[in-house]
Amino acid sequence: MSATSRHGPVFAAVDLGATSGRVITGRVGPDELVLSEVHRFPNTPARLPDGLHWDVLGLYQSMLDGLRAAARGGHVVSVGIDTWAVDYGLLDADGSLLGLPFHYRDGRNTVAAEEVLTHFDAQELYGIGGLQHLPFNTVFQLAAHRPTAQWPAARTLLLMPDLLVYWLTGSVGAEVTNASTTGLLDARTGDWSDALIGRLGLERSLFPPLREPGERAGILLPHVTGSTGLPAGTPVTTVASHDTASAVAAVPATEPGFAYVSCGTWSLAGLELDAPVLTEESRAANFTNERGVDGTVRYLRNIMGMWLLEECRRTWAREGKATGLAGLLADAARAKPFAAVIDPDDPEFLAPGDMPSRIDAALTRTGQTTPAGPGAYVRCVLESLALAHRRTLLAAARLAGRELTRIHLVGGGSRNELLCQWTADATGLPVTAGPAEATALGNVLLQARAGGLAGGLTDMRRLVARTQELRHYAPQGDTRAWERAAGRLTARP
Numbered sequence: 001m002s003a004t005s006r007h008g009p010v011f012a013a014v015d016l017g018a019t020s021g022r023v024i025t026g027r028v029g030p031d032e033l034v035l036s037e038v039h040r041f042p043n044t045p046a047r048l049p050d051g052l053h054w055d056v057l058g059l060y061q062s063m064l065d066g067l068r069a070a071a072r073g074g075h076v077v078s079v080g081i082d083t084w085a086v087d088y089g090l091l092d093a094d095g096s097l098l099g100l101p102f103h104y105r106d107g108r109n110t111v112a113a114e115e116v117l118t119h120f121d122a123q124e125l126y127g128i129g130g131l132q133h134l135p136f137n138t139v140f141q142l143a144a145h146r147p148t149a150q151w152p153a154a155r156t157l158l159l160m161p162d163l164l165v166y167w168l169t170g171s172v173g174a175e176v177t178n179a180s181t182t183g184l185l186d187a188r189t190g191d192w193s194d195a196l197i198g199r200l201g202l203e204r205s206l207f208p209p210l211r212e213p214g215e216r217a218g219i220l221l222p223h224v225t226g227s228t229g230l231p232a233g234t235p236v237t238t239v240a241s242h243d244t245a246s247a248v249a250a251v252p253a254t255e256p257g258f259a260y261v262s263c264g265t266w267s268l269a270g271l272e273l274d275a276p277v278l279t280e281e282s283r284a285a286n287f288t289n290e291r292g293v294d295g296t297v298r299y300l301r302n303i304m305g306m307w308l309l310e311e312c313r314r315t316w317a318r319e320g321k322a323t324g325l326a327g328l329l330a331d332a333a334r335a336k337p338f339a340a341v342i343d344p345d346d347p348e349f350l351a352p353g354d355m356p357s358r359i360d361a362a363l364t365r366t367g368q369t370t371p372a373g374p375g376a377y378v379r380c381v382l383e384s385l386a387l388a389h390r391r392t393l394l395a396a397a398r399l400a401g402r403e404l405t406r407i408h409l410v411g412g413g414s415r416n417e418l419l420c421q422w423t424a425d426a427t428g429l430p431v432t433a434g435p436a437e438a439t440a441l442g443n444v445l446l447q448a449r450a451g452g453l454a455g456g457l458t459d460m461r462r463l464v465a466r467t468q469e470l471r472h473y474a475p476q477g478d479t480r481a482w483e484r485a486a487g488r489l490t491a492r493p
Contacts, residue, residue, distance in 0.1 A: 008027050008029065009027070009074075009075060009076075009077040009078075009451070009453075010025045010026070010027060010070065010073065010074035010075055010076045010077065011025065011026050011027070011028070011076070011077065011078050011079075011080065011443075011444045011447040011448060011451075012024075012025055012066075012067060012070040012076050012078070012079045012080070013025070013026060013035075013080055013082070013239075013440045013443035013444050013447070014063050014066065014067075014079065014080065014081040014082070014164070014443075015082055015243065015246075015439050015440045015443060016043060016059060016063075016081070016082070016083040016084070016160070016161075016164075016243075017043065017083075017084065017243065017264060017265060017439075018043065018084050018264075018265045018266075018307075019042070019043055019265060019310070020040060020041065020042055020043050021040070021041050021042075021043050021059060021062060021063070021066075022037055022039065022040045022041075022066070022440070023037075023038050023039040023063065023065075023066025023067060023069065023070055024036065024037050024038065024437070024440040024443075024444070025038055025070050025073055025074065025076070026440070026441070026444035026448075028444065028445065028448035028453045028454055028463075029453070031463075031466060031467065032467065033441065033444075033445070033463050033464065033467040033468065034467075035437055035440060035441065035444065036073070038066060038069040038070050038073060039062070039065055039066030039069045039070075041059075041062035041065070041066070043055075043059060044058075045103045045105075046100070048100070051102055051103075051106040051107070051108055052102065052103040052105060052106040052107075053099075053100035053101060053102055053103055053106075054087065054100060054101045054102075054103055054160070055100070056089065056097075056100060056101055056160070056163065057100075059164075060164060060167060063081075063164065064224070064227055064228055067079065067224075067228040067230060068227070068228045068229055070228075070230075071228055071229040071230045072229070075231075076230055076231070076234060077234070077235075077451065078234070078235050078236070078237045078447045078450070078451060079168070079220070079230075079234060079235070079236045079237070079447075080236070080237045080238070080239035080443045080444070080446065080447045081161045081164050081165055081168075081236070081239070081241060081443075082161060082239055082240065082241045082242065082243045082245075082246045082439060082442075082443050083159075083160040083161045083164070083178075083241065083242075083243060084104075084160065084242075084243060085159070085178055085181035085242045085243075085244070086104050086134075086136055086137055086138045086141065086159075086181050086182065087101050087102065087103065087104050087138075087141070087159070087160050088101060088138060088141070088157050088158060088159045088160065088163070089101045089157075089158050089160070089163045090145075090150060090151075090153075090154040090156070090157055090158075091154070091155060091156040091157075091158065091166075092153045092154065092155055093153070093155045095156075095166075097163070098150040098153055098154060099150055101160065101163075102141065102144075102145070104136035104141070105136070105350060105351055105352065106136075107351070108141075108144040109135045109136045109140050109141055109144055110135045110347075111144070112135075112140045112141065112143040112144035113133075113135040113137075113140040113143075115143060116139065116140055116143050116200075120199075120200075122283070123280060123283060125139070125183065125196075126278065126282075126283040127278055128186055128187065128193050128195075128196050129182075129183040129184065129185060129186070129187055129193070129196070130187030130276045130277075130278050130288065130289030130290075131181070131183045131187075131288045131289070131290075132286045132287060132288035132301055132302060133286055134302060135347075137181070137182065137183045138159075138181065138182035138183060138184065139182060139183030139184055139200070140183075142157075142200070142202065143200075146201075154206065155205070155206070156172060156205075156206060156208060157206045157207060157208075158172070158174070158208065159174065159175075159178045159179065159182070159241075160178075161175060161178055161241035161242075162174055162175060162178070162208070162241070165217050165218070165236055165238075168218075168220055168221065168224050168236050169217055169218030169219060169220060169221060169236050170218065170221055171217050171218030171236075172208045172209075173208050173209055173210070173211040173217060173238070174207060174208045174209065174210050174211065175210075175211050175212075175213070175238050175239075175240075175241040175242075176190060176210050176211065176212055176213075176291050177213065177240045177241060177242040177245035177290065177291045177292060177293070177298075178241045178242040178245075179192075179210060179291075180242075180289075180290045180291035181242060181288075181290055184196060184197055184200075184202075184207070185291070187276040187278060187289045187297075188276065188278075190210075190291060190295070191210065192204070192207050192210070211238045212238065213238055213239055213240045213241075213245075213249075213293050213294075213446050214237070214238065214239075214446060214449060214450045215237075215238040215450075216235050216236070216237060216238070216450070217235075217236045217237065217238045218235070218236055219233050219234060219235050219236070220232075220233075220234045220235075220236065237446070237447045237450045237451075239442070239443045239446040239447060240292070240293050240442060240443075240446060242290070243439045244262050244268045244290075244298065244300075244439075245290070245291070245292050245293065245298065245442070246438070246439045246440075246441075246442030246443045246446070247262040247268075247410050247411055247438040247439040247442055248260055248262060248272060248292055248293075248298055248438075248442070249292070249293045249442035249445065249446065249457065249460060249461075250410065250435065250438040250439070250441040250442035250445060250460070250461070250464050251272075251408045251410055251438065251461060251464075252408065252432065252434070252435070252461055252462075252464040252465035252468060252470060253406075253408055253461050253465075254461065254462060254465050255405060255406065256405070257402065257403055257404055257405035257406070258271075258272075258404070258405065258406050258407070258408055259271055259393045259396070259397070259404050259406070259407045259408070259429075260272070260407070260408045260409075260410065261389055261393075261407060261408070261409045261410070261411075261413070261423065262410050262411045262438065262439075263305060263306065263409055263410070263411045263412065263413025263414065263416075263419070264305060264306060264411045264412045264413060265305050265306060265307045265310070266302055266303065266304065266305040266307065267302075267303035267304070267305040267306075267344075267385060267388065267389065267413065268298075268300050268301075268302060268303070269300055269301060269303055269388075269389050269392040269393055269396070270287070270298060270299050270300025270301060270392070270393070270396050271299045271300070271393075271396050271397070271400055271402055272292060272296050272297070272298065272299070273296065273297040273299045273400055274295075274296065274297065275297060276289035276297050276299070277289060277299055277399055277400055279399070281399060282399050285301075285395050285399060286301060287299060287300065287301050287395070287396060287399060288300055288301065288302070293442075293446070293457055294456070294457050296457075299396060299399075299400055300392075300396070301392045301395075301396070302345075303344050303345060303385065303388045303389070303392060304344040304345055304346075304349050304350070304388075305344070305385070305413070306385075306412065306413055306416075307349075308344060308349060308355060308359075308381045308384075308385070309378060309381050309382070311349075311352065311353070311355035312355045312356055312359075312374070312377055312378070312381065313325075313328070314355075315353075315354050315355055315356055315357075316356075316374060321374060322374075328374055328375060328378045329378065329416070329417075329418055330375075331373070331374060331375025331376075331378065332375045332376075332378035332379040332382060332418060333379075333418060334375065335371075335375045335376045335378075335379040336376070336379075337379070337383070337481070338383060338481060338484075338485045339369065339371070339376060339379070339380070340363050340368045340369060340370070340371060340376075340380045341368075341380065341383060341384045341387060341485050341488050341489050342359055342362050342363065342366075342380060342381075342384045342489075343362070343384070343388075343489055344381075344384055344385055344388045345388070346362055348361070348362065349362075356371075356377055359371070359377060359380065359381075363380075366488070368488075382416070382418050382419050382422060383422060383485065384489065385419060385423075386419060386422035386423045386425070386426040386427075386482075387426055387482065387485060387486050387489050388489075389407075389423045389426065389427065390423070390426040390427045390482065390486060391486065391489070393407065393427060393429075394427070404427075404429055405429070406429060406430050406431070406432060407423060407424070407427060407429050407430070407431045407432070408431075408432050409423060409431050409432070409433045409434075410433075410434065410435060410436070410438035411436065411438055411439065412436055414433040414434045414435070414436050414471075415433075415436050417471075420433040420471070420473050421473050421476065423473075424473040424474060424475045424476070425475050425476055425477050425479070425482060426479075426482045426486075427475070428475050428479050429475065430472065430473065430474055430475070431472070431473040432470055432471070432472055432473075433470065433471045433472070433473065434468060434469055434470040434471060435464060435468040435469070435470070438464075441464060441468070442460075445460045445463070445464075
């Protein structure tokens with residue numbers, strides 16, 4: 001990552017992912033977009049007797065530590081926060097947090113989703129919220145939460161980035177790109193769906209006023225400036241607080257007809273549209289319509305992503321096996337092509353735990369031979385992800401009536417040369433890989449735009465394309481082999 005220049009304002013981006021968090025500082029100019037990571041910390045959930053939770057207090061303290069480091073490095077003029085989606089905290093009438101937020105991988109959600117769908121037609125939910133059916137969507141999590149003793153005391157619901165903004169500023173709001181993942185936002189209007197909230201038996205007052213990326217959320221509270229060393233009056237700027245929305249804002253696309261894959265723990269693969277696609281065919285294909293920057297729609301599908309590989313590595317580490325990524329990828333490159341493929345979206349892969357054993361079980365169910373070593377498992381995972389990218393993007397283009405010209409693969413997965421090349425091979429489309437830090441770049445750029453130092457979405461993307469290191473992959477090999485492998489991949493409807 002480039003070192004920052006010595007002069008000019010500093011924007012501090014708090015970027016919290018599902019497994020780690022960072023505070024990154026950035027500077028923006030006409031031909032300058034440079035970042036520096038000042039603090040990195042783990043994001044480790046805690047399993048308590050009632051389920052799996054986020055350690056949000058630890059995350060908050062680590063965020064303050066990172067902002068303190070940012071303050072030592074230059075004149076910070078703004079702070080922005082992005083996180084993952086769907087999870088939330090509940091506040092009581094005094095503004096105090098009612099328990100640690102639940103983790104979206106907690107098992108309570110599956111039962112709750114089934115219960116909601118006994119009372120609501122899936123087509124009706126999709127026609128309003130436009131969301132891919134995932135058991136951890138906020139609408140289902142709330143159904144799981146309502147029977148608890150916490151619920152009667154709840155007065156305000158804040159999604160994870162909004163909760164952290166509240167603790168920094170005392171200001172309550174709901175940023176729209178993250179709110180669009182709840183299933184309670186009207187996909188057509190971009191407003192809370194009062195009708196759906198009412199029919200679900202939820203109090204409308206739980207849901208704060210919406211904020212758009214670029215708005216000022218508030219200024220740092222005195223005790224925050226005291227503990228971080230940031231100047232009094234430092235604003236917190238509303239960015240695209242869903243990390244995927246920030247990443248898509250930083251896609252270095254300079255041509256029409258592009259698709260994107262934001263690849264990290266999850267692979268979010270899709271298109272940027274001007275309006276949602278709410279057809280029954282789109283619902284049956286399980287595509288989601290989430291809000292993007294400047295009223296755009298992120299038409300995409302969630303794919304399990306690099307979670308599969310990282311859970312394999314965690315299992316191998318516990319068994320004392322070598323887990324260095326470079327060595328595993330080299331072994332994967334030498335392994336037999338298409339020896340085994342899995343559906344990355346199999347619900348069996350969602351929970352933490354022994355991933356190689358679950359891959360074995362999935363392959364046994366589908367009459368395939370289990371891998372003969374870590375390299376073969378890695379090849380199975382990466383080829384399966386490339387096939388999932390192919391399946392998703394071709395379906396998105398068909399459902400939206402678009403012709404694709406290029407795939408932009410951003411996020412941590414863009415560093416994985418095998419995944420990038422195999423995505424190009426599987427789809428038959430050129431792939432531009434990078435930037436790896438797309439989420440932080442989008443966060444910084446939206447702060448800079450609010451400060452008058454960056455232009456619109458097109459200008460931001462051109463700046464990313466001019467200033468960031470990108471790699472290009474052309475399709476190679478026999479596309480028919482990928483088509484045959486795709487026929488073995490058991491797809492969800």
